[in-house]
Amino acid sequence: MALHFHKMHGLGNDFVIVDGREQSVTMTPELARAIADRHRGVGCDQLILIGKSDKADVSMRIWNHDGGEVQSCGNASRCVVALTGAKTIETPAGVIEGSSAGSEVEVGIREPRFGWEDIPLSYAMDTSDLPLAWDGLKHGFAVNVGNPHVVFFVEDPAKVPLDVYGPRIENDPAFPERVNVHVAAVREDGIHMRSWERGAGLTLACGTGACAAAVAAIATKRATSPVAVHMPGGTLTISWKPGETVKMRGSATHVFEGDLDLEALK
Template identity: 65%
Template sequence: MARPFHKMHGLGNDFVIFDGREEPLAMTEPLARAVADRRTGIGCDQLIVLEPSSRANVRMRIYNHDGGEVQSCGNASRCVVALTGARTIETGGGVIAGSEDGGRIEVSLIEPRFAWDQVPITYPMDTDAVPMGWGPLEKPMAVNVGNPHLVFFVDDVDAIDLVRLGPSIEHDPAFPERINVNVAQVKDGAIRLRTWERGAGLTLACGTGACATAVAAIKSKRVTSPVKVTMQGGSLEIAWVPGEPVRMIGSATYVFRGEIELERLGA
């Protein structure tokens, strides 16, 4: 039976979205991986399944390109707001709020968490300067904004070989849930960012990565809020005041609607 889906992206970070609120969809890791495959499936960085929620307007489940389920995705959250009009979204990382104004989508993620066991990290350590290093990258800040992130501030983001370093950091035993890796360059009060996403690799943009990096930069007094974060796919405006949720403002683009017979994927 053909199943309808929506293809959307936030700054080039692309998603396949299935609406399972009226007709439930049982998603598995192999099936998510098959759908996300860009040669034999539909192709996406993340697969999204919408479900009913007793806590919010809609529940959003998120599966990375490798099929693993994760707790939060900022760019996908904006797409879900644009697609459904939802003002509250239940995620594995908590309930987030969203709104739309003239095509600009604002999403408020959870209040950042900095404690080592909330990131999480395997053993106690200073999350403002994690005492670890991988080649030219060392002493990152660690923060959880619904997903766990490391933020490295560097002089030149383009000089960092994230394709080589990203996988080893993501899978380091110090991070029991794996980790997203951000390299950030601060100039003239703004941030340039590249992100290695756990389970997806290099993406054109990462919403939670932009939020985590902005929080780290504001907390360390490198920038003030709000701050513009520019990635390969475009820019987001991030605002944060300590003790409050992170606010992210940016676009969400509808690409096309289609149908797929999931059984034919053989997963």
């Protein structure tokens, strides 16, 4: 069986996107993991399956590189808007809105949630200043923007061994659904950050992570809206006011499309 796909990326955060409206697809964690394999499959951070929806223009499901399904992905949302022209997308985290803005795409991510049970955390604690530490990383800010994030404001994100801290924090029992981990610094030109995504590892950019970092910086009065969030793969502009949804604007790039022989993955 041949599976038609599109390869896209948002600031280097790359996706294999399959349009299930045009072909019959039964996606499983095993198949998603095989397609995402950079040596034996197409290779990507996340596998995206577009489908029909009675609540929005299209629906979107997301599988991480490790085959685990997640609720939200900001960079992928922009890519789906760019690919399909959809104005609304139904995700497991709710319906989001999107629109093209010249060469960029803007999407609205759900209103942030800050309760410990919303992140979720294993027990009650102050999510704006977590009473937890992983060696030199402490005073984390936890927020859910459709998926769970913890942001650490540091002097220099480039000097943090995120490949060491990332998996430790992601899989810490304090986070029963695991967590995305970010280190960030607020400078004159905006927020500079690096990300460790649950189920994917180090990525060049994380859309919802950029939203989480911006929300954390604005909530703690380190920054004002809108704010530029700079990541190794590029820059997003994030806008947010308390009580409102988060808006994210940035590029969405189509690289190529093709047909994958699923038998070759076995």
